Amino acid sequence: MKSDKESTNNTGAGPAIEVTGLVKTYGDKTVVNGLTFQVQAGVVTGFLGPNGAGKSTTMRMMLGLDRPTEGRVLIAGRAYEDLGEPLRHVGALLDAGAVHPGRTARDHLLCIARANRIPDSRVEEVLEQVGMTSTAKRRIGGFSLGMRQRLGIAAALLGDPQVLILDEPVNGLDPEGIRWLRHFLKDLTAQGRAVFISSHLMTEMALLADRLIIIGKGSLLADVSMTKFAEEHGRSRVRVRSTEPARLQAALVREGLRVESVAGHSLEVYAVGADEVGRIAAHEGTPVLELSQVEDSLEDAFMRMTADSVEYAARPLGEVA
Amino acid sequence: MSVNAVLYSEWTKIRSVRSVAWALPLSVLLLIGIGIGVSGSVGAAESGAESFDPVQLGYYGLFFAHVVVIAFAVLVVGNEYNTGAIRTSLATVPQRGLFYGAKLTTAATLALVAGAAASGGTFFASQSLLGEHGVAFGDDGTIRAVVSGALYFPLLAIMCMGITAMLRSQMLSMGLLVPVLFLVSPVLAEIPGLRELAWYLPDRAGQYALRVNLDPAAPYSPVTGLLILALWAAAGAVGGWLVLRKRDA
Numbered sequence: 001m002k003s004d005k006e007s008t009n010n011t012g013a014g015p016a017i018e019v020t021g022l023v024k025t026y027g028d029k030t031v032v033n034g035l036t037f038q039v040q041a042g043v044v045t046g047f048l049g050p051n052g053a054g055k056s057t058t059m060r061m062m063l064g065l066d067r068p069t070e071g072r073v074l075i076a077g078r079a080y081e082d083l084g085e086p087l088r089h090v091g092a093l094l095d096a097g098a099v100h101p102g103r104t105a106r107d108h109l110l111c112i113a114r115a116n117r118i119p120d121s122r123v124e125e126v127l128e129q130v131g132m133t134s135t136a137k138r139r140i141g142g143f144s145l146g147m148r149q150r151l152g153i154a155a156a157l158l159g160d161p162q163v164l165i166l167d168e169p170v171n172g173l174d175p176e177g178i179r180w181l182r183h184f185l186k187d188l189t190a191q192g193r194a195v196f197i198s199s200h201l202m203t204e205m206a207l208l209a210d211r212l213i214i215i216g217k218g219s220l221l222a223d224v225s226m227t228k229f230a231e232e233h234g235r236s237r238v239r240v241r242s243t244e245p246a247r248l249q250a251a252l253v254r255e256g257l258r259v260e261s262v263a264g265h266s267l268e269v270y271a272v273g274a275d276e277v278g279r280i281a282a283h284e285g286t287p288v289l290e291l292s293q294v295e296d297s298l299e300d301a302f303m304r305m306t307a308d309s310v311e312y313a314a315r316p317l318g319e320v321a
Numbered sequence: 322m323s324v325n326a327v328l329y330s331e332w333t334k335i336r337s338v339r340s341v342a343w344a345l346p347l348s349v350l351l352l353i354g355i356g357i358g359v360s361g362s363v364g365a366a367e368s369g370a371e372s373f374d375p376v377q378l379g380y381y382g383l384f385f386a387h388v389v390v391i392a393f394a395v396l397v398v399g400n401e402y403n404t405g406a407i408r409t410s411l412a413t414v415p416q417r418g419l420f421y422g423a424k425l426t427t428a429a430t431l432a433l434v435a436g437a438a439a440s441g442g443t444f445f446a447s448q449s450l451l452g453e454h455g456v457a458f459g460d461d462g463t464i465r466a467v468v469s470g471a472l473y474f475p476l477l478a479i480m481c482m483g484i485t486a487m488l489r490s491q492m493l494s495m496g497l498l499v500p501v502l503f504l505v506s507p508v509l510a511e512i513p514g515l516r517e518l519a520w521y522l523p524d525r526a527g528q529y530a531l532r533v534n535l536d537p538a539a540p541y542s543p544v545t546g547l548l549i550l551a552l553w554a555a556a557g558a559v560g561g562w563l564v565l566r567k568r569d570a
Contacts, residue, residue, distance in 0.1 A: 060570070
């Protein structure tokens with residue numbers, strides 16, 4: 001196979017990753033069930049789903065590690081095994097623990113780099129990029145999970161790829177590490193690269209991703225921009241309890257606000273601050289017994305969306321059999 | 322993809338893990354060291370026995386050295402599965418045949434170098450210690466024995482690497498191979514009825530190629546013995562490939 005100086009540039013030529021009708025079954029268990037989506041260059045695409053939703057299986061199929069039962073994945077228009085020296089096109093972090101503990105960080109990266117004819121000098125560069133130059137000569141066995149994640153990200157960067165696939169990169173990172181990763185991913189996408197990261201936590205995605213692909217039980221539940229998802233689901237509202245809810249509701253509606261009445265003389269007012277609601281109530285002269293801001297978190301929205309597709313749901317105590 | 326690059330990567334993997342890097346040098350030391358010890362101490366006393374084989378005596382340490390070679394082979398492949406690194410390896414080299422071939426070639430070549438050093442070393446050291454009871458290089462069967470001794474290492478390694486790729490587990494492979502070659506083979510050779518079967522075990526067959534004083538009970542010639550070991554190696558390598566080729570990593 002010829003591989004000399006193939007262009008790693010795929011700008012302008014279709015999606016960075018194209019998943020079409022992807023299915024994976026193990027025996028009679030369907031883990032990935034007809035996934036179709038695209039990952040674009042220049043943005044961080046979050047791949048979100050509860051544990052067991054099929055995220056890792058999908059990522060393994062992207063890298064040619066697991067064979068799809070049906071469907072296919074194209075990266076920059078080609079199947080993974082047809083990429084030539086794949087690390088020059090795609091960098092992946094699948095499992096930060098999947099390293100030999102007896103190797104030093106530098107040797108680990110050398111083993112990977114040399115197979116794709118990436119010069120040894122590049123190893124020093126990526127170590128520098130993830131801030132591991134001083135630990136390069138230490139054996140990986142003594143590393144924390146956070147350090148292993150950084151090492152895994154360094155390995156993904158070796159070939160200066162246009163596409164990055166990172167499975168749960170936030171796992172084990174401390175807040176400082178997450179901040180570092182966020183800026184790092186933004187820099188990568190600013191350079192026109194595609195970044196595809198998985199997580200089972202919405203809060204992580206809210207920090208990192210520009211676009212969301214949400215799956216549950218192997219099926220696509222949503223393919224939406226982060227902004228749109230936040231607008232639709234991150235509903236901030238004010239709860240107000242009054243002795244005269246009907247009069248207060250009428251007053252609020254007159255002000256052009258959306259109001260819903262809830263149990264116990266309470267109202268919920270959307271897209272407004274608590275101080276504004278208080279001002280209106282005072283102006284109307286209705287006694288207010290309670291006034292509070294309620295945040296419906298994105299995490300809640302995600303939980304609702306995937307509630308039916310959670311593989312390992314915890315049952316409340318006492319609700320046995 | 323460049324074949325040389327993948328070979329270089331596999332060499333880097335072997336060199337960079339201490340236990341793997343030291344296994345083959347240790348096997349050389351064991352074979353030569355024990356050969357010298359045995360030839361120097363009991364060589365003259367044993368020389369009167371009808372079954373005395375001066376060349377085989379020099380390979381006395383093979384019993385221990387080959388366990389280290391097995392460990393080397395199991396670690397080379399098993400480290401990939403043990404840690405999950407196989408996924409990184411296959412994502413780096415998606416052509417599985419290239420990956421597997423390069424790994425086996427690299428490790429087998431190193432085992433051949435170690436085998437040549439160990440086999441030549443123990444032959445010359447032990448024969449010079451045996452003096453008048455020893456043989457000279459070039460005497461009947463000696464060249465074949467020394468060459469077979471060198472080949473024994475890579476052939477055994479290839480078989481064990483293949484079996485480890487089949488089992489995809491370091492512990493399982495070590496737990497199967499070491500007892501079988503260390504215990505089952507010698508024990509089987511002592512049991513009437515099963516004794517015939519033991520001749521076809523890889524270690525017994527391969528080691529028969531190291532003799533110059535031939536056993537009249539042997540069902541085949543020394544060269545055939547080496548070929549039987551080679552068949553085992555080929556079967557192991559093919560078996561490992563069949564599993565790696567289609568299984569999800």
